[in-house]
Structures are given as structure tokens and as C-alpha cells.
Amino acid sequence: MTLTKEDIIAILEEKKIKYEIAEHKPVYTIDEMLECGLPHPEQIAKNLFVRDDKKRKYYLITCLEDKKINLKDFRKEHDTRPLTFASEDDLMAKMGLIRGAVTPLGILANEDKDVVVFIDKDFEHKLMGIHPCDNTATVYINTRDVAKLIKDHGNELHFVKL
Numbered sequence: 001m002t003l004t005k006e007d008i009i010a011i012l013e014e015k016k017i018k019y020e021i022a023e024h025k026p027v028y029t030i031d032e033m034l035e036c037g038l039p040h041p042e043q044i045a046k047n048l049f050v051r052d053d054k055k056r057k058y059y060l061i062t063c064l065e066d067k068k069i070n071l072k073d074f075r076k077e078h079d080t081r082p083l084t085f086a087s088e089d090d091l092m093a094k095m096g097l098i099r100g101a102v103t104p105l106g107i108l109a110n111e112d113k114d115v116v117v118f119i120d121k122d123f124e125h126k127l128m129g130i131h132p133c134d135n136t137a138t139v140y141i142n143t144r145d146v147a148k149l150i151k152d153h154g155n156e157l158h159f160v161k162l
Contacts, residue, residue: 001109002096008105008132012141015149020127020140027135028100030065038138041065044129047102049091049115052081058094059083062104062128063120063162078118078160101135104146109133113154119143120162 012019024036030046038044044065051058057080061069071083091097094115095106107115123143130146132139150157 001111002092003106003109003133005132005134005137008108008134008139011108011149012139015145017141017145017149021132022138022140024136024138026100033138034065038129040127040129040140043127043140044138045104045123047104047130049086049095049097049102050083051086051090052083054081055090057081058086058090058115059118060095060102060104060107060115061118061162062123062130064122067120067122067162069162074118074162078158097133098135101131101133103131103133104128104150105130105133105139107150107155108153110153110155116156116158117150118158118160118162119147121159122162124159 022038027033033044034041045062046065048061075083088099094110096109097106126143127140128143128146129138129140
């Protein structure tokens with residue numbers, strides 16, 4: 001299943017989740033996002049979609065855009081098998097997303113509910129700037145609302161210090 005920007009906005013409206021949206025040119029990297037002059041640049045999320053070496057477990061790691069994530073350290077801290085970035089085919093199959101549009105909101109398209117989500121504790125009680133499953137916009141949503149959407153969908157979610 002693939003969700004569009006319009007699908008995400010409809011879900012947010014239906015669930016009465018407050019959000020702010022900023023439309024922009026297509027972006028594929030954090031640097032490109034920051035060049036767009038978006039509001040709340042300190043709340044932009046970086047999202048890493050990774051898998052274990054056996055392609056059995058998939059993880060979405062969401063942190064503040066300026067954080068560096070060491071996958072070896074993450075592996076040790078969270079007792080996973082060796083990790084690597086998932087392929088574009090995996091990203092499409094698991095969350096219906098293309099490269100550059102990775103977002104926690106893509107979890108809503110994860111029909112098997114098998115992607116485990118890790119959100120940096122630095123986002124707790126803050127706005128999170130993420131794509132609405134489309135890299136031509138950024139939505140700002142309170143992290144607790146994003147977490148509720150993920151939990152209500154049925155995916156495993158952890159708040160961790162990254």
C-alpha cells in the first residue's frame with residue numbers, strides 16, 4: 001500500500017491532529033530540506049530505514065537532523081543483528097515510500113506491522129518536522145501524536161536516547 005500526501009492530511013484531519021504544513025520543491029537529503037527555508041528547522045527529523053543482515057527485521061530510526069547515528073553502536077544498545085541501510089525496493093515494499101520521502105508516517109502503510117520504530121527521546125513533547133509520505137512537503141506534528149498513530153496502527157515503538 002502507498003499513502004499520498006492527501007491521504008496523510010485526511011488521516012490527520014479525521015483524527016483531529018493539529019499540524020502545520022510547508023510545501024517545497026522535492027528534496028532528497030537533509031541538506032536540501034534545510035536549504036528550503038522551512039519553519040522550525042531545529043525540529044526537522046532525519047529518518048533512517050535499516051534492516052538486519054538476514055533481511056528478517058526492519059527498523060525506522062528517527063532523530064533530530066543534526067544527530068549522527070552509528071549503526072554499530074545502535075546494534076549493541078538494542079541487541080540487533082548487524083544493520084545496513086535497506087534498499088529502495090525494501091522501502092517501497094515495507095512502507096510504500098521512495099528514497100527521500102522516508103517518514104514515520106510511512107508506518108501507516110506497513111501492512112505487516114513488522115517495522116520497529118525508534119524515536120529519539122530528544123523529540124519527546126516537541127514538534128517533529130517530517131514528510132507526509134511525499135518529499136514535496138513537510139508537516140509539523142507533535143511527536144506524541146505521531147507516536148499514537150504508530151501505536152494505534154500496531155507497530156512496535158520505542159523512545160530511546162540516540
